[in-house]
Amino acid sequence: MNLYSFILRKDDTSLQKNKSEKYNKILNSAGAVFAEYGFYKATISQIAAQAGVADGTLYLYFKNKDDILYQFISFKTNVVFKEMHAAVKKGRNAEEKLRYLIRCHLTEFQNDRNMAIIFQSEVRYLRDIESQIKDISKMYLGLLSDIIEQGQIEGSMRQDLFIGLVKRFILGAVEGVISTWVSADGRYDLVSMADPLVDLYLTGLKG
Amino acid sequence: MNLYSFILRKDDTSLQKNKSEKYNKILNSAGAVFAEYGFYKATISQIAAQAGVADGTLYLYFKNKDDILYQFISFKTNVVFKEMHAAVKKGRNAEEKLRYLIRCHLTEFQNDRNMAIIFQSEVRYLRDIESQIKDISKMYLGLLSDIIEQGQIEGSMRQDLFIGLVKRFILGAVEGVISTWVSADGRYDLVSMADPLVDLYLTGLKG
DNA sequence: TTAAAGAATGAATTTATATTCATGATACTT
DNA sequence: AAGTATCATGAATATAAATTCATTCTTTAA
Numbered sequence: 513m514n515l516y517s518f519i520l521r522k523d524d525t526s527l528q529k530n531k532s533e534k535y536n537k538i539l540n541s542a543g544a545v546f547a548e549y550g551f552y553k554a555t556i557s558q559i560a561a562q563a564g565v566a567d568g569t570l571y572l573y574f575k576n577k578d579d580i581l582y583q584f585i586s587f588k589t590n591v592v593f594k595e596m597h598a599a600v601k602k603g604r605n606a607e608e609k610l611r612y613l614i615r616c617h618l619t620e621f622q623n624d625r626n627m628a629i630i631f632q633s634e635v636r637y638l639r640d641i642e643s644q645i646k647d648i649s650k651m652y653l654g655l656l657s658d659i660i661e662q663g664q665i666e667g668s669m670r671q672d673l674f675i676g677l678v679k680r681f682i683l684g685a686v687e688g689v690i691s692t693w694v695s696a697d698g699r700y701d702l703v704s705m706a707d708p709l710v711d712l713y714l715t716g717l718k719g
Numbered sequence: 720m721n722l723y724s725f726i727l728r729k730d731d732t733s734l735q736k737n738k739s740e741k742y743n744k745i746l747n748s749a750g751a752v753f754a755e756y757g758f759y760k761a762t763i764s765q766i767a768a769q770a771g772v773a774d775g776t777l778y779l780y781f782k783n784k785d786d787i788l789y790q791f792i793s794f795k796t797n798v799v800f801k802e803m804h805a806a807v808k809k810g811r812n813a814e815e816k817l818r819y820l821i822r823c824h825l826t827e828f829q830n831d832r833n834m835a836i837i838f839q840s841e842v843r844y845l846r847d848i849e850s851q852i853k854d855i856s857k858m859y860l861g862l863l864s865d866i867i868e869q870g871q872i873e874g875s876m877r878q879d880l881f882i883g884l885v886k887r888f889i890l891g892a893v894e895g896v897i898s899t900w901v902s903a904d905g906r907y908d909l910v911s912m913a914d915p916l917v918d919l920y921l922t923g924l925k926g
Numbered sequence: 927t928t929a930a931a932g933a934a935t936g937a938a939t940t941t942a943t944a945t946t947c948a949t950g951a952t953a954c955t956t
Numbered sequence: 957a958a959g960t961a962t963c964a965t966g967a968a969t970a971t972a973a974a975t976t977c978a979t980t981c982t983t984t985a986a
Binding site: 534565566567568569572 | 963964965966
């Protein structure tokens with residue numbers, strides 16, 4: 513059902529390394545092509561060409577075109593999941609945790625622009641993928657809830673916050689910043705926005 | 720080039736009212752179908768059925784499928800444009816202007832959920848539409864810049880704000896809130912989020 | 927009342943591309 | 957080295973849906 517079971521289904525042999533390589537090649541090529549043209553305008557032939565294999569070969573590794581996008585998002589989601597959890601753990605108090613989370617978020621997306629584009633724009637399509645995305649989003653919002661509650665206990669954040677709104681507010685603003693960076697073809701350093709952004713969260717426009 | 724010239728091209732007769740009605744019917748139906756299925760999965764036949772006309776009829780009013788989406792976005796953009804400008808004018812100081820703008824934004828999107836969905840998810844598509852969207856986005860960011868600068872002059876907002884970031888921060892957060900509301904099938908009142916949201920902008924999490 | 931113009935229809939056509947599968951290549955085993 | 961199994965190929969097929977256009981219906985005006 514997930515990425516790992518998929519790989520094992522076909523690669524549980526001594527050939528594992530080779531097949532894995534081709535699988536990854538296709539997945540990366542798909543990421544590039546989807547990011548450039550969008551899922552629907554991207555064609556199997558384009559992806560195959562980019563990966564240097566025949567069209568039919570994609571169907572040895574993926575069920576169909578939808579499945580390629582699904583696998584891509586599953587894989588990236590898992591990776592980012594782990595990084596973010598680790599990042600939050602490093603923080604010793606709520607403010608630090610928030611800072612690490614935002615920094616991690618921006619770092620991951622800056623390092624994988626195709627992923628950034630795909631997460632941002634192909635989110636809405638397949639039902640499966642939609643719930644996949646909702647999962648990552650839920651996880652993220654869960655992390656934020658914990659941080660805010662901790663901040664309230666610590667006394668570093670106000671008690672009257674409507675957490676449901678605050679979570680969205682924080683996530684929306686990061687995504688907005690990423691979105692702009694993508695539109696600007698990634699021509700500036702995204703990660704350097706992290707601290708100013710967190711300052712805005714914490715102290716607002718009035719200061 | 721814009722909606723008005725398009726209408727005039729075909730409706731500059733005494734029949735204007737009737738034709739306009741059919742044009743609008745198709746446009747609204749298209750909005751509903753695009754919102755439900757997404758641009759690519761939506762079919763001409765679905766839109767035609769929804770509008771109660773034959774497939775071929777769509778081609779009397781629109782150049783092709785892309786054009787339908789383009790016209791839809793042009794039209795909605797113009798409407799929202801005007802409302803937002805008017806809203807900002809009502810405010811007597813920066814804080815009030817911001818409040819009116821956000822309230823207007825949420826009101827417009829709450830009142831037209833199809834538009835909200837389409838703006839949120841079909842944005843990335845045609846080159847033309849992309850620039851169309853960039854225009855509305857630019858306009859919005861321009862309004863925000865003005866408000867922030869005014870706030871700085873008035874002394875109600877801090878001097879050390881990085882305006883380029885703040886604009887994105889504000890827009891991203893509203894969009895995030897709208898996005899959640901759409902995902903929740905519009906089951907709660909979006910406009911009531913406006914004031915808590917603006918409070919977050921202004922005073923932040925620390926308060 | 928009827929003929930001409932305009933509008934609408936929807937079946938037929940066109941196009942595009944995802945997917946299949948017969949064939950050929952490659953690697954592994956004994 | 958021959959045989960077997962696995963993997964890769966890409967031309968052929970299937971399918972879906974956008975678009976066209978000959979025909980029919982409706983309105984207008986003399």
